[in-house]
Structures are given as structure tokens and as C-alpha cells.
Amino acid sequence: MGIMGFLRERFGKIVAAIIGLALFAFIATEVVQYGKSYFNGSANDVGEVDGEKIKKDDFDKKVDQNTANFKQQSGQGAINPQITSYIQETTWSQTVSQLILQKEIDKLGLVVGVDETKDMISGPTPNQLILQNFGNQQTGQFDRSALNEFLGRLRVAKADDPIKATWANFVTQMIEGKKIEKYITLVKNGLYVNSLDAKDDYEAKNKLVNFKYVALDYASIPDNKITLTDDDYKSYYDEHKKQFKNQQELRSLAYVAFDASPSKDDSAAVKEQITKLIPEFKAATDDSLFVAVNAESKTPLIYQKKGQLDPQIDSLMLNASKGFTYGPYFSNGYYKVAKLVDSRFSPDSVKARHILISIQAEGSPEKAVAKADSLKKLIQSGKKTFAELAPLNSIDKGSAVKGGDLGTFARGSMIPVFEDAVFNGKKGDIKIVTSQYGVHLIEILDQKGSSKVVKVAVVDKPLEPSSKTKSAAYSKAQAFLGSLNKNNFDEEVKKAGLTKKTAEDLNGLASSAPGLDNIRDLVRWAFKADKGDFTDQVYEPGNEYVIAQLTEIKPKGVLSLEAVKKQIQPAVLNIAKAKQLAPKLQAATNGSSTIDQVAQKSNTQVTPVQNIVFANPIVPGAGQENKLIGAIFGSQPNKVSKVIEGDRGVYVYVVDSFLNPAPLNNALRQKEQIGQILLQRAEGGILEALKNKANVKDYRAKVL
Structure with missing residues (x-):
């Protein structure tokens, strides 16, 4: 519930967040790496980085911890397969990132000294995580007294107190985060923006051009009028091969589904x-x-x-x-x-404080209640105050250091038994209740507002398919499966009057696809199958039975021409169209001294364009045309250009005028702006460069 169990509950969040804070900019664009040695890893390993194994048990513990943190922060008791997949992916990214960066940190010998560690905890400017977790709930400001109170209690805690181990682990993680911060700072300090960079950037954003153009659109030639050759495809593929690097192995399925939804x-x-x-x-x-x-x-x-x-x-x-x-x-x-x-x-909200007594430590629920009752009598007699007793008796250390104060909260923030006690009581009441956390001694400090609330009992029964419905659908699926061989999938789909669907580019950890949920078992099969294989059993993702065929395998690395042929076809078609259109426009240009003459000869019209900047190469009505705008800014005014083959068509233009901006007298501000953008890009680029250099192998699809 809420703030309870500061070190037990919030430290999990701290430990998970420490790497996340340091690496957030990096892992936001991470892509899972799939090694060619996919089937080589041990069943006890989920991957390796430069030969260092990532043990499955260790990885599972991190996933479990991040899952628990997610549930606590989101308030969800159960999570769906998509969220599970997201948590696994984030945990993998964090783990790989940490290992890669740690190797670089070790090479440089970066350390965090004892004095620096002390300063991060209790210095004038504590570490961000200290600020976050020792903050005043009402003001949001750092509460140094709460930190000092906790450190004091930590010093007198017994050696075997689990809080000591938790704190030591937290400090270690904080130190590792500081090392990462130092490494990133070293790289950033090597970045520099000079005055020429500032001037070029300033002009790219502020120098204007006015021009006119004529164009022959690729859309003017129907696709079916173009016959593409293997050489057309190969030429484009060879020129753009770097764009087809596949960061992870992907597999595609064709499938049919037999509906087993409730009738x-x-x-x-x-x-x-x-x-x-x-x-x-x-x-x-x-x-x-x-x-x-x-x-x-x-x-x-x-x-x-x-x-x-x-x-x-x-x-x-x-x-x-x-x-x-x-x-x-x-x-x-x-x-x-x-x-x-x-x-x-x-009440709409309640302000309360509590002392949480451990049933386990006291030996029984009765003894824990008896202790709470004795503390209650001490408070009511005036011999002790609630604030004095909380730090000494409450196992909820997060609130204990604040005299048990839980702040102000609305309904739905606490567990039901606690909530009933504070919302159904009145200001000044001191109550004792028992929950799964232990025995609570509660004082209601204040109540605000008043609204009508209701207690509603709900009896529900899920609408699920009956065994008869499921059996009928399964029988149809099984009969279809029995009719298949490796070469007749499409034929049998057509014969049965079914609709063939596709699930394309699935990675090894996919848990869903458009129209399909809970497909982990199906994906595991796909990553063990060969192209053309069909499933050896009927799969049941939700209320349907699925039979699939593996239609494509895209391995990690540069994809083959065959794998990207469909993807590049529109671009190859445009190149082929340009070969037909460019000579026509060039012929119109020959002997023409004005853009109007070019338009007349090519049976098209002149389009005027004003106030275009180099940094935003958008031509109104034509979209983004980088080649065209790039050529224009390298041209002389009043001169009819050569033919430019763009993304939407072929162009001939003439520059009317350039409008130069005011001189850049002080480049400092411009340099600062470019520098900030450079630093933001650098954070994502550092890890990407290190990962490209590192040998990362991912076996998760096999073992998870």
C-alpha cells in the first residue's frame, strides 16, 4: 500500500531506475540483437556480450524485479503478454547496455572515490536518487532531516539486518550509475562546434530562395507500363545495400484461424x-x-x-x-x-499516520495486536507521542522517519481494510487493524470534503466458449491440418473457403501480432522451423485455433535482394520511369532560354515557389525533394537547370533570387543551440557505436 515499506518496496524501484536514468536516452531506440549463432547458446544463458555470458537465472531475477516495480507503479495486479514482452525487452536493453559500458569504463579506469560517494549521499548536492527518495511528500522538496534520521538508524542496525544489505546494494548501483555518467561526460566533452558550423547552420535555416520549376511526375506513367529487369533491382540494391541491414532475425507466417468464440x-x-x-x-x-x-x-x-x-x-x-x-x-x-x-x-481525502508492527517479529497476530494496543495506551495517556513511537516500532521505514506520516490520500490509494478504517472513522480516532502487511496502529489526522460513496457486491460469470463449441472448431482445424503437405497450403486454404492471413516480421520474443494474441508458443515453433514448414499441431491463441506456415526468414545482417525486392519495388519503378521522363524534359530544355519555354515544349506548367530554406526541403504540392532543393541552393540565379531526378518526378528549375539573412555577428548562441542538439544525439550514438563494435549474441528466443 502506498508509501509502506520504504526500503522493501521503494528500493526495488531505486535499483531498477538507477541504470534506467543513466541509460534512458540510449535504450529508447534500442533494437534487439540476434546473432547468427542463434542455436549455439547454452540453455542456461539468454545471451552474451563479448564472450561474457548473461545467465538466465540472473536475467529472470531482473525481469521479475522490473515486473514487480511495474505492477506497483501502475497498480495492476496482472499484466498482459505485451507488457511482459516490453519488460523483458527493456531488461535486456539495460543488461546489454550496462555490460558494454562497464567494459569501456574498466578500460579507462574510471572510479568513484569514498569522499565522492559520501558527497553523493549526504553532500551539499546529493545524487538525484537520494533527492527523489528522501523528499517531503507535501512540498516535493528534499528532506535532509529524513535522510539523516535514516542514516542514523542504519548505523545502529544489527549487522544481519537485511536493510543493511539492501542499502549496500543501492549504494553500489548508485556508484555504477556515477561511473556511467562520467563516461558519458568524457565523450560529450570531446564534442565541439566551431564558428563555421554555426554560420552554415544559420544560413541553412534562414537563407531563402525563390524559384520556378516544371516537372513530369512519375505518377503520369502507370506502373503496369513499366517492365522491371533483374538488373534494375540489382543496381538499386547494390547502391543502397547499407539500408537493408537487419538488426535481428525476423520470421513471417501465413496462417488460417478457426473461430472458437462463444456461440x-x-x-x-x-x-x-x-x-x-x-x-x-x-x-x-x-x-x-x-x-x-x-x-x-x-x-x-x-x-x-x-x-x-x-x-x-x-x-x-x-x-x-x-x-x-x-x-x-x-x-x-x-x-x-x-x-x-x-x-x-x-470524506474525499484523509490525512493519517500509522505504526506498522510485524506479525512475524512478534510471533503471532495476537501478540502483534497486543503490542499495538500497548502503544495506543501510551499515546492516549500522553506518556509518548505517536511521532516518538513510530521510528522505534514501525517496520515501514519510509513513514517511520516521518513520525508515521502517510500524507493525504484519496480512496483507492490504500488496501481495503486500512481504507475502511480511516475513511469510516473520524478525525482524532486511533484504530488498530490487521492486513497482509502486519498490524497497523492508525491515527486519523484530518479529513477533507464529503461525497456519496457506495459499496456494491458484484457476482460475475465469464462468457466463454463451451466444450461443444471448442470441440467443433478444433475438429475443423485438425481436419485442415491433416490435409496439408509442404506444397499445398494455399491450395487447401482456397479449397476449404478459408481466409489466409499473415503475421510478418516477427522477432523471436514476439507475444502478439496484428489479430493474434498470446502467440509465444507459435513463435517458438517458427524460430525452429524451416521456410515452407507448416505447424505440426493446432495452436490456440485466445478463442481460435490457428495453423500456420513459415513463409519467410530474414536473418540478422544485410538482407538479400530477394528479401527486400517487394520493399524496394516502388523506388525501382520510379528510377525506371525517370529513364523515360528525363530525356523528354531534357529535350524540352535544349535550346530553351526560359523556364516558360521549357514548360511549353514539355506540355506542362511553371510552378513558382517562394521562401524555401535549405534546412526544410519541402516543395509545396510535391513533398520532400532533397535532391532538388540541394541542387537549387548550389545554383546561380536566372539560369535554366539540367534535369534533376527527384523522389516524385523529374524537374527543371530556374532560381529567381536568394534572400540572404542578416549577418551572424555573434555565433555564440547559434553554437550553443547546435551543441545542445549534438549532445542529445551523442547520448543515443555512444551506445549504438559501442554495440556495433561489440559482439552481442541473443539466445532469448530459444530459452524464454
């Missing part, structure tokens, strides 16, 4: 099942027990305000009388019946 009969059966519960639900005196026994979701009964309930019953329940029952209704894949258990007016 009308299935829907009617589930609706009838929950309808039969309504009389008993209305008569129930223990609604929590009824929900626990009969509901699928078993959602705890808590007070909720307007906007927190299911939209179908939100306004309805807020205006109903106690005992009102509504349903069945369908929502988010479930048939539901809702019953209003209670309604009341309740």
Missing part, C-alpha cells in the same frame, strides 16, 4: 446460469461470502465514489436504495449481477 447458445447458457443466482443473491445476508462463493472475479467489497464503478451501473447505484439488485448485464466479457450493499457520505 449464441453459450451466451444464453451463461446468462441463464447467473440469472438463477439472483433470488438467492437478493436474500443473502453476508454479501462478501456470497461473492466469494459464487463470483468468478471475487472482487472485495469496498466503498467507491462516482466514476469508479462499472459505467453501466455507476449512476444507477449512486441513486438506488440499499438492497437494490440489477442484472444480469454484460460487461467486459462477463455476465454480471450487482447489489447495492450500502451507501453513505464519506
Whole structure:
């Protein structure tokens, strides 16, 4: 709940964030690396960097920790396969980045000394993570007294106190983050912008050109009028080969799906099942027990305000009388019946403090409650204050150093038992409640606002396909699978009247594709199969049965011409069209002294363009034309140009005039602006350059 367990809960966040803060700019554009030796790694390794193994157990622990952090920050108890894949990807990027940078740091001998470490923790300008985690919740400012209080308690803690180990690990990670920061700073300090750079940049952004042009568009020739040769494709491919470097192995599938979604009969059966519960639900005196026994979701009964309930019953329940029952209704894949258990007016927010007592440390729940009761009596008698007892007795160290203060919070911020205690009580109450965290001694410091809240019990049943529905769909899929051989997939799809779909360019860790969810098993098969193979079994991603054929393998490295032929076809077509159009426009140019004469001879029109800058090569109506604008800024005014083969057509132009900007008398500001952009690009480029140099092998698709 919220702030509870500062070191237990928030330190996980700190450790995960330390690398993330240092590497954020780098890993934002990371792409997973797939080595050619994909099938060579040990089942105990997820990859290696320059020969250093990344052990699966270590990687799994990091993934688990980052998953726990994500759940805590997002408030989600369960996460879908897409989020899981994202967390795995981020963890991989962090791990590889850290290993690569660590090797460079070791080569340079970068260190963080004892005095520097102390300064990061308690110096005049503490490390950013110290500032974040010892901040005042109300003001958001750094709370040095809270830091000093914690460090004092740390010094007197026993040697085997787990907090000491957690803190030591945090400091180590903070030091490693500082080393990375030093390395990045060293590289950045080597970057320099001179006055010529500033002048060129200034003119590129401010020098204007006015010109006229005539064009013959590639679109004027239908694609079906062009016959491309192998040489056409090869010529383009050889010239642009560097653009086709594949950073990771990718595989594509063709597949058919047999729908096993719930039928009308299935829907009617589930609706009838929950309808039969309504009389008993209305008569129930223990609604929590009824929900626990009969509901699928078993959602705890808590007070909720307007906007927190299911939209179908939100306004309805807020205006109903106690005992009102509504349903069945369908929502988010479930048939539901809702019953209003209670309604009341309740504070909008509460300010409270607590002392959290460990049941394990006390030996039993009864002993923990007894201790809480004794502390309560000390406070009520005036012998001790809550603020005095919290640092000495609470295992929630984050709030303990603040006298147990949890700040001000709204409904939904705390666990139900705690929330009920503080929102249903009144200012000044001191209460004792037990939760999964331990026994809480709570004092309600303040309550603000007042809104109507309701407690609604919901019994739900999921709408799922029946065994009959699933069996029928599976039988069709199995029959189709039995008809296949390596060469007749398309033929059998057509014969069965099915729709063939595609899932293209899947990486080895893909968990979904357009139209498909939960496909990890299918992807694992694909990365073990050969091109042309079809699945040896029926796969079940969701409410459908899928049979697929592996249609393409794109290995890591420069892709073959065959692999990119479809991708480059539009560009190759334009080049072929340019070969037909350029001579026509050149013929119109020959003997012409004005752009108007060129237009007349080529049976087209002159298009005037004004105020174009080199830094933004957009021609109104024609789009981005880098070659055209580049040529224009290297031309002389009033001279008809040669033919330029652009991206949208072929062009001939004449420059009317250049408008030079005011002289750049002080290049300092311009240099600073360029420098900032250079530094931002450098952060992403450093790791990219190191990764291109490093030997990174990725075995995750095989072992995860």
C-alpha cells in the first residue's frame, strides 16, 4: 500500500531506475540483437556480450524485479503478454547496455572515490536518487532531516539486518550509475562546434530562395507500363545495400484461424446460469461470502465514489436504495449481477499516520495486536507521542522517519481494510487493524470534503466458449491440418473457403501480432522451423485455433535482394520511369532560354515557389525533394537547370533570387543551440557505436 515499506518496496524501484536514468536516452531506440549463432547458446544463458555470458537465472531475477516495480507503479495486479514482452525487452536493453559500458569504463579506469560517494549521499548536492527518495511528500522538496534520521538508524542496525544489505546494494548501483555518467561526460566533452558550423547552420535555416520549376511526375506513367529487369533491382540494391541491414532475425507466417468464440447458445447458457443466482443473491445476508462463493472475479467489497464503478451501473447505484439488485448485464466479457450493499457520505481525502508492527517479529497476530494496543495506551495517556513511537516500532521505514506520516490520500490509494478504517472513522480516532502487511496502529489526522460513496457486491460469470463449441472448431482445424503437405497450403486454404492471413516480421520474443494474441508458443515453433514448414499441431491463441506456415526468414545482417525486392519495388519503378521522363524534359530544355519555354515544349506548367530554406526541403504540392532543393541552393540565379531526378518526378528549375539573412555577428548562441542538439544525439550514438563494435549474441528466443 502506498508509501509502506520504504526500503522493501521503494528500493526495488531505486535499483531498477538507477541504470534506467543513466541509460534512458540510449535504450529508447534500442533494437534487439540476434546473432547468427542463434542455436549455439547454452540453455542456461539468454545471451552474451563479448564472450561474457548473461545467465538466465540472473536475467529472470531482473525481469521479475522490473515486473514487480511495474505492477506497483501502475497498480495492476496482472499484466498482459505485451507488457511482459516490453519488460523483458527493456531488461535486456539495460543488461546489454550496462555490460558494454562497464567494459569501456574498466578500460579507462574510471572510479568513484569514498569522499565522492559520501558527497553523493549526504553532500551539499546529493545524487538525484537520494533527492527523489528522501523528499517531503507535501512540498516535493528534499528532506535532509529524513535522510539523516535514516542514516542514523542504519548505523545502529544489527549487522544481519537485511536493510543493511539492501542499502549496500543501492549504494553500489548508485556508484555504477556515477561511473556511467562520467563516461558519458568524457565523450560529450570531446564534442565541439566551431564558428563555421554555426554560420552554415544559420544560413541553412534562414537563407531563402525563390524559384520556378516544371516537372513530369512519375505518377503520369502507370506502373503496369513499366517492365522491371533483374538488373534494375540489382543496381538499386547494390547502391543502397547499407539500408537493408537487419538488426535481428525476423520470421513471417501465413496462417488460417478457426473461430472458437462463444456461440449464441453459450451466451444464453451463461446468462441463464447467473440469472438463477439472483433470488438467492437478493436474500443473502453476508454479501462478501456470497461473492466469494459464487463470483468468478471475487472482487472485495469496498466503498467507491462516482466514476469508479462499472459505467453501466455507476449512476444507477449512486441513486438506488440499499438492497437494490440489477442484472444480469454484460460487461467486459462477463455476465454480471450487482447489489447495492450500502451507501453513505464519506470524506474525499484523509490525512493519517500509522505504526506498522510485524506479525512475524512478534510471533503471532495476537501478540502483534497486543503490542499495538500497548502503544495506543501510551499515546492516549500522553506518556509518548505517536511521532516518538513510530521510528522505534514501525517496520515501514519510509513513514517511520516521518513520525508515521502517510500524507493525504484519496480512496483507492490504500488496501481495503486500512481504507475502511480511516475513511469510516473520524478525525482524532486511533484504530488498530490487521492486513497482509502486519498490524497497523492508525491515527486519523484530518479529513477533507464529503461525497456519496457506495459499496456494491458484484457476482460475475465469464462468457466463454463451451466444450461443444471448442470441440467443433478444433475438429475443423485438425481436419485442415491433416490435409496439408509442404506444397499445398494455399491450395487447401482456397479449397476449404478459408481466409489466409499473415503475421510478418516477427522477432523471436514476439507475444502478439496484428489479430493474434498470446502467440509465444507459435513463435517458438517458427524460430525452429524451416521456410515452407507448416505447424505440426493446432495452436490456440485466445478463442481460435490457428495453423500456420513459415513463409519467410530474414536473418540478422544485410538482407538479400530477394528479401527486400517487394520493399524496394516502388523506388525501382520510379528510377525506371525517370529513364523515360528525363530525356523528354531534357529535350524540352535544349535550346530553351526560359523556364516558360521549357514548360511549353514539355506540355506542362511553371510552378513558382517562394521562401524555401535549405534546412526544410519541402516543395509545396510535391513533398520532400532533397535532391532538388540541394541542387537549387548550389545554383546561380536566372539560369535554366539540367534535369534533376527527384523522389516524385523529374524537374527543371530556374532560381529567381536568394534572400540572404542578416549577418551572424555573434555565433555564440547559434553554437550553443547546435551543441545542445549534438549532445542529445551523442547520448543515443555512444551506445549504438559501442554495440556495433561489440559482439552481442541473443539466445532469448530459444530459452524464454
